[in-house]
Amino acid sequence: MSSRALRRLEKQKLEDELANLTMQEKGQPNHSNEDESSEEEQIQPHKVNAFAFLKEEEDEYESLDEEEKIGSENEAGNANPDAVEETPGAVNSSDEDTFYDAKEDISATESAKKKKRNKKKKSRARKKAAAVISGDTFSTGKASQAKGLDQLEDVEDEEFSETLGHYYENSHRLTSKAFIEAVSLLQFDPKFLDPDREFRNLFGKLPEEIIDDVDSTLSGSVSPEVLAQIRRMAKMVRGWGGKDRRSIPGTMRKLVLTKIRDDWIPTTKKDFLMMELNIQKVQQIAMARDASEWPVAIKAELEAEAAAGIQYFAFEGKTQFDTEFFITVAIQPDHEALINLLQRSPYHIETLLQVAMILYRQGQKIQSSALVERGLFVFDRSFKQSFAVGSGLCRLPFEYFLNRQFYLCIFRYIQVLTQKSTFFTALNYCKLLLSFSPEDDPYGVRHFIDFYAVLAGQYQYLIDFVNSPFCQANSDWFVPSLAYSVALAHLKLGESEKARQALTLAYLRYPYMAHMILEKVGLAAGIPAYKGDVSSHTSVATAAYLVRAHLIWDDAASKQFLHDELMKLITTIKKSASDSKDQPIPDNLIRYVILSGEDSVMAKIPRQFFDGDVFEFDVLPPTTEESETIYSFIDQSQIML
Incomplete structure (x- = not known):
């Protein structure tokens, strides 16, 4: 019998005992349960206050539904248990058979002490x-x-x-x-979120003048006149920037994710708050x-x-520009109007991220990266003091719209760090993104964290990740990318036998990937065709891995090992596991694929996923009653005009 069934039986037992006690206090005899006892102490029905028993039941289960049920029973009996506890010598006038026993007070006191x-x-x-x-x-x-x-x-x-x-x-x-x-x-040291730190590790200790020059680099195209005006404003706003470029007005807390750039307009107002x-x-x-x-x-x-220290947070806030943003993106798409909106509201997060993607597609990658970093600053300045970045204990429920914007902003910044080849910093941002919701992993970090771990040289981390409860306790986590990359991690550490074992396990689980990766990065032509069934899930996940596989399986020794071992497995294992039924593509994989923008991978997604509205600024939002969407923040009356 499961633990849940045992709890139900215990709950039913307590309810039955409660009914018997209530009947006895009203003078109705019931001898069926006189000899029953609880697990911890003997129950004496004629001396126990039923309402004190109710209070103990609340303490034991501490559930909302029990409290509601108890409240309704108290009203039905025209009694107030709080009055009994506060004035133990009083007699309930609505029931002449109710009397006060000193043991009741002792029991209630002991219960309170035990609870404390x-x-x-x-x-x-x-x-x-x-x-x-x-x-x-x-x-x-x-x-x-x-x-x-x-x-x-x-x-x-x-x-x-x-x-x-x-x-x-x-x-x-x-x-x-x-x-x-x-x-x-x-977990990680928040200092590892600074790409400048990785540059120092790569190129040695750089002079402070060079670092300061890089930090003062403009994030966009700003005329000298406008820049001079912004700098004058910065001097007027107390606490803006500081020597380390991490000070913000109104708080002693330093920025963790970003440094203030010279062309960011100084302001003391936060766009939203964290609760x-x-x-x-x-x-x-x-x-x-x-x-x-x-x-x-x-x-x-x-x-x-x-008890383990996990906390839940959410960003909240609403601006007058939300409706205008939605109109210029979804109803009447207009890039020029969107850029004008950004000029009027330079810290509107949805506009920042959307314009950043427009500039990226136009080839203006530097300006695009600058806007993503500014968007990161909008969230960074809103953190509560208790929001411990790098602890792995802070959760951001995906149901909140602004939380999802933070997810998106970090994902975009990981792409920026990839362009800079700061893979170790990107790996730590992957950890941060995953820590916000490690069970659900709404952005599919499991599908790309291996890429950054290998390029950052963190081979043991990747091995530990695959051997952790995340992957070992849930088969859905052991995706094709992790299955094959962990074999490469063992190989890089000189553990050839473990690499063979890992590759064998990967082949048995995902044989289709073996054929495809040999075609992509293998050393020989004429690879035997795969004849098994392939689910949409495996097809999309495999295509997503192959886009980057050649970047990690890049040296001759690794390619030779991959070719020899997989060809041996393909020829010796005639019947391997295959997808016997079409597994649905999880939402987190679809989000990752759409936001990555790889056409070859997006082509694998069934067309029905694109029949409805798919907004790039909020791909596949949750649909529960507690979920927020962009419609929660816009003025419907303006849209109808």
Whole structure:
């Protein structure tokens, strides 16, 4: 019997006992349950206050639906449990048989003390777990992971974590213990988000004059007169920039992701704010995703996450330019009008990212990159102090429209870093993007993180990632790109035997990829044709990998190894696994493909995906009741004109 079924039985047992107790207080005898006892202490019906029992039930389950049910039963009985607890000597006038027993007060007091002790215990464990994570953020090993697991045991629900393994029952959510094992893969020093740091590592220590000259480089085409005016404004806005170009007005917090450029218009006003979501709001979002989930189980998961230090955030804000942006992009597309809108609202995030793509397609890559960086600044200046970049513990629910704009902005900036060949910095931005929603991975980081890990020389990281609970506990994570790239990582580390084993596993799982990669980067012609079934999912994922495969399988030794081993597997394993049924293409893979803009890959996506509205600024938004879209921010009356 599953843990969830056991909980249902326990819940039903408590409800039956509650009904019996209520009947006895009203003077109706019931002898069927007189000898029943709970798991922890003997129940004495004639001496126990039913309302105190209700309070204990709330403490045990801590669920919203139980609180609502208890409230309705209290109203039906015309009684107030709070009054009983606050004035224990009073007799309820609506029921003559109700009397006060001193043991009731003792029981309620002990229950309150027990609740307080548990609260303190959770608080201490939360601090310890956070200390483990933050204290060894950048060199987390097996010892620190084991320490984190031990400290989390006090607050983790053992039924959910130990019985069900890495994932909660009927859920895609990692258990907190499994997440502690994998959290180091999402952590990094925020300093690694600065591409200048990678340039220093590549070319040695550069003079400060050169770095300052690069930082002062204009992000766009600005006349000397306008630039002089902007610099005068910067001197008037207190706290703008500073010597390190990371100071912003109104706060002592420094920018983490960006440095202020000379041609950015100084302003003290933030375009939007960041708020921290409470557990009730996050529970509503989770329930909207899957109504079949049990509320008590979801809340237990969220409480375990909170104990591990995980926090949920959302950006909020609305401007007068949202409607105008939508009109110029979706209703009456007009590039000139969009550029004029950017001049009037230089920090409007949707316009920044859209104009950046227009300039990119026109070949103006420098100006395009500058606008993406400015968009990153808009979010950077809005961070709360508690939003710990690099901790791997900050979540941004994909249901919020502005959260999705931040996802998009980081994805675009990863493309900018790719153009600069700062692959290690790009890898850390991949970690950041994945950490916002590691279970759902809405932007499909799993499909391209291997590329940056290999080019950055982080071979062991890629191996650890594939061997982590992310990939080991969920087969959907073991995508073709990871399956084949991890073999290359072993080969680069001189682990030839492990590379052969990894390549064999990759072939058994994705034989179609083996034939295609041999044609793309192999050393011989006349590769045997693949005759098995290929699902749309595998076809698209394979095409996405092949676009970049030649950049990582680039040396002669790797190509020779790939050719020899795959040809051996193809000729010796006559019947390999194939896609027996057409697997649907996941939304995160479609987002990645569309935003990457590779025509050869987009051609693999079935045409029905493009029948409806597909906006580049918000590809495939969630459709739950809790989700926001661009329509949540625009004035419908203006659109109808």
